[in-house]
Amino acid sequence: GENVEQHPSTLSVQEGDSAVIKCTYSDSASNYFPWYKQELGKRPQLIIDIRSNVGEKKDQRIAVTLNKTAKHFSLHITETQPEDSAVYFCAAKEGSQGNLIFGKGTKLSVKP
Amino acid sequence: ETGVTQSPTHLIKTRGQQVTLRCSSQSGHNTVSWYQQALGQGPQFIFQYYREEENGRGNFPPRFSGLQFPNYSSELNVNALELDDSALYLCASSLNAGEETQYFGPGTRLLVL
Numbered sequence: 369g370e371n372v373e374q375h376p377s378t379l380s381v382q383e384g385d386s387a388v389i390k391c392t393y394s395d396s397a398s399n400y401f402p403w404y405k406q407e408l409g410k411r412p413q414l415i416i417d418i419r420s421n422v423g424e425k426k427d428q429r430i431a432v433t434l435n436k437t438a439k440h441f442s443l444h445i446t447e448t449q450p451e452d453s454a455v456y457f458c459a460a461k462e463g464s465q466g467n468l469i470f471g472k473g474t475k476l477s478v479k480p
Numbered sequence: 481e482t483g484v485t486q487s488p489t490h491l492i493k494t495r496g497q498q499v500t501l502r503c504s505s506q507s508g509h510n511t512v513s514w515y516q517q518a519l520g521q522g523p524q525f526i527f528q529y530y531r532e533e534e535n536g537r538g539n540f541p542p543r544f545s546g547l548q549f550p551n552y553s554s555e556l557n558v559n560a561l562e563l564d565d566s567a568l569y570l571c572a573s574s575l576n577a578g579e580e581t582q583y584f585g586p587g588t589r590l591l592v593l
Contacts, residue, residue: 372522374522400580402580402581402582404584410586411484411570411584411585411586411587412523412570412584413584414581414582414583417580417581419580457522457523459522461580462525466511466513466528466530466535466536466574466577466578466579466580466582467513467525467528467536467538468513468523468525468582469525470515470522470523470524471522472520472521472522473520473521473522
């Protein structure tokens with residue numbers, strides 16, 4: 369089955385700096401890769417996703433890149449703000465099924 | 481458009497008891513997936529329901545069971561609770577089983593003593 373590894377587990381940046389979170393996956397059949405942001409005590413919220421027919425996708429300060437050959441994808445947040453502080457999860461859709469396999473999360477802290 | 485809702489928000493049970501958690505899918509969505517999120521971990525897939533039928537299951541024992549109703553709301557039942565079942569239980573709905581995008585509810589935090 370699919371396995372998703374996520375790094376780093378914690379990330380601390382200064383406000384205004386960029387943050388990068390990286391994930392690798394094992395199943396070459398996976399074709400959908402969402403990123404969720406989870407604030408303390410709240411539900412995971414979808415912030416961006418990418419499908420395997422696209423190499424990069426941007427939404428304002430957030431971008432995701434996908435390298436299918438190397439089986440890794442990354443989240444890039446530019447001009448970080450304190451409200452970006454949260455736990456971020458990457459995920460991969462497992463094969464033909466609809467379920468998501470999640471990484472263990474990255475706790476991002478943005479210091480003012 | 482109504483978002484995904486779950487009830488109850490918190491629950492305390494003792495070992496050996498049974499629990500039922502409920503989820504109402506987002507308006508227009510016919511697929512519900514359930515996940516278990518232990519403290520400090522990512523969500524782990526339990527099972528998915530599509531049009532009242534189980535449509536995939538993760539690595540959870542049979543004491544984890546579910547239902548989906550004609551209005552596409554869903555229940556997660558856990559029998560013979562164990563201490564390790566303490567976690568946040570999340571449901572996520574999607575437009576249909578072939579649609580990848582999943583929207584999560586706020587979760588039910590279960591504590592087993």
